[in-house]
Amino acid sequence: MMKADGNVGFTLYKRGEIETATKNFNKAYIIGEGGQGTVYRAVISGVAIAIKKCKEIDESRKMEFVQELVILCRVNHPNIVKLLGCCLQFEAPMLVYEFVPNKTLQDLLDLQRSRLFHVTLGTRLRIAAESAYALAHLHSLPHPILHGDVKPANILLAEGLVAKFSDFGCSTINEKTQVVPKGTLGYIDPDYLLEYQLTTKNDVYSFGVILLELLTGKKPLLKERKSLTLMFQEAMANGTIVELLDSDIVDEASMRVIHQAAVLASQCLVVPGTMRPTMTLVATKLRQLVLADEVQQCPQPPLVLEDLAFTEMRSTTSTWHGEGKTSEAYSLEKKAILSIEFAR
Structure with a gap:
């Protein structure tokens, strides 16, 4: 993984890190599914995280993920889930968030x-x-x-x-x-x-x-x-x-x-x-x-x-x-x- 320039708190993850952390997106790691994508619980470098994977890879869905990335990069608030980074080495972007333990x-x-x-x-x-x-x-x-x-x-x-x-x-x-x-x-x-x-x-x-x-x-x-x-x-x-x-x-x-x-x-x-x-x-x-x-x-x-x-x-x-x-x-x-x- 690497830190993105100009944003110390934002990390660019490698494809291998995401695949290893989710055991190649094993269903056992799924903690949420919805119209926007599937969320997996994982651990990278000893830190519990949530990884959001796009459910579909058509152009409209890709744009929603890119939009979410742009939005959350600008937001820093204790009552808004923190975006830690992303991986752009898949057909659809993978967004990495802080893991919130007690559901919704x-x-x-x-x-x-x-x-x-x-x-x-x-x-x-x-x-x-x-x-x-x-x-x-x-x-x-x-x-x-x-x-x-x-x-x-x-x-x-x-x-x-x-x-x-x-x-x-x-x-x-x-x-x-x-x-x-x-x-x-x-x-x-x-x-x-x-x-x-x-x-x-x-x-x-x-x-x-x-x-x-x-x-x-x-x-x-x-x-x-x-x-x-x-x-x-x-x-x-x-x-x-x-x-x-x-x-x-x-x-x-x-x-x-x-x-x-x-x-x-x-x-x-x-x-x-x-x-x-x-x-x-x-x-x-x-x-x-x-x-x-x-x-x-x-x-x-x-x-x-x-x-x-x-x-x-x-x-x-x-x-x-x-x-x-x-x-x-x-x-x-x-x-x-x-x-x-x-x-x-």
Whole structure:
């Protein structure tokens, strides 16, 4: 392997290194598959990595991988999966990322729905806040990056359940009309379906759907083809939102925070999209909710899920990137630390 000129943190890997690390792309090493490609877990020079291989090698797919390479080379944020390098010695590019051990927010939501463990309101809001800050960072770059496929499956969870946005195969650097629709059913902004013109507000809408999932525990598309967003909007209008919320987080002491989070979600889902808040405003509001006294008084119990999708967590408290104990309430000093971490 070699370091690319002008980018000390970016490595150009050799074909042999990739083939050896994946045992010639042995199926046993696969940790994820999707429309954009197949992801393998591997180890190179003692470092655990994730290698993304294009599923197809037609020209349109090659362009998506090159686009992802260009995008991620420009991004450095604690809540965005880090691109370590690539290999261009295959017919399709191979992208090498940091390895994130605990799968995705989608996995966490599925396990929560099965009632196998309890995910607190604070943990849900923290994951939402970290994800919001990641999108806000992308949108605020000199040349804004639009993700285009915001959904729980594209939010990886690192140690401590720290959120890291991934999969920029649908991303674009410029706001432009797409030849084919991008995104995932249930998360696609209705505005986008009218003209196929991707904007930052499309990401805001999709994020609003994720926030609904975290608050209600329900999937975006329910049985009988009911839409969670429609049910939510009706519940907000009728004053019956409590009936739609996940019973695991409904508590009289935290209803003020839950209501504010629900109002924020409704703002993200407003049509037309021009009326929606920016992701920076969404992230700032979520940070305030996470730091609320009633949220901080209920720390996340340890999640021991070695036989399921997740491994035991050292720290599942409402800290952004630091360590903490799960059995104690939070002091003003810790709140200050959280604020400093968020400001990075």
